[in-house]
Amino acid sequence: MTPTKIVAYVAQVPDGIKITTLLEELGLEYEMRLVDVSKAEQKEPWYLEINPNGRVPALTDVLPDGQLVKIFESGSIMQYLVDRYDKNHM
Numbered sequence: 001m002t003p004t005k006i007v008a009y010v011a012q013v014p015d016g017i018k019i020t021t022l023l024e025e026l027g028l029e030y031e032m033r034l035v036d037v038s039k040a041e042q043k044e045p046w047y048l049e050i051n052p053n054g055r056v057p058a059l060t061d062v063l064p065d066g067q068l069v070k071i072f073e074s075g076s077i078m079q080y081l082v083d084r085y086d087k088n089h090m
């Protein structure tokens with residue numbers, strides 16, 4: 001497992017599951033934070049700071065220089081993960 005500071009904000013929905021599937025396939029260590037859509041947790045201010053669209057999934061990461069990266073939209077998240085952690089497209 002490659003250590004990272006990734007936090008994946010997901011729910012038990014296909015758009016969330018594809019993010020955790022990719023994280024597992026890439027062998028990345030990550031924290032999974034389940035967002036309770038039934039309680040509209042995705043509309044709470046703390047979550048809107050990460051994803052202003054108020055939808056799951058979202059992902060945060062910390063770059064080597066300490067910069068916090070916040071990403072939303074499942075396709076963009078997957079592109080980020082591949083670009084950053086699968087440079088040789090293994």
Ligand SMILES: N[C@@H](CCC(=O)N[C@@H](CS)C(=O)NCC(=O)O)C(=O)O
Pocket residue numbers: 013014015016037042054055056057072073074075
């Ligand atoms: N195009 C978005 C779709 C995200 C999306 O619609 N997520 C749904 C769950 S699958 C959601 O958050 N629904 C709750 C809401 O819209 O408030 C993506 O691919 O990330």
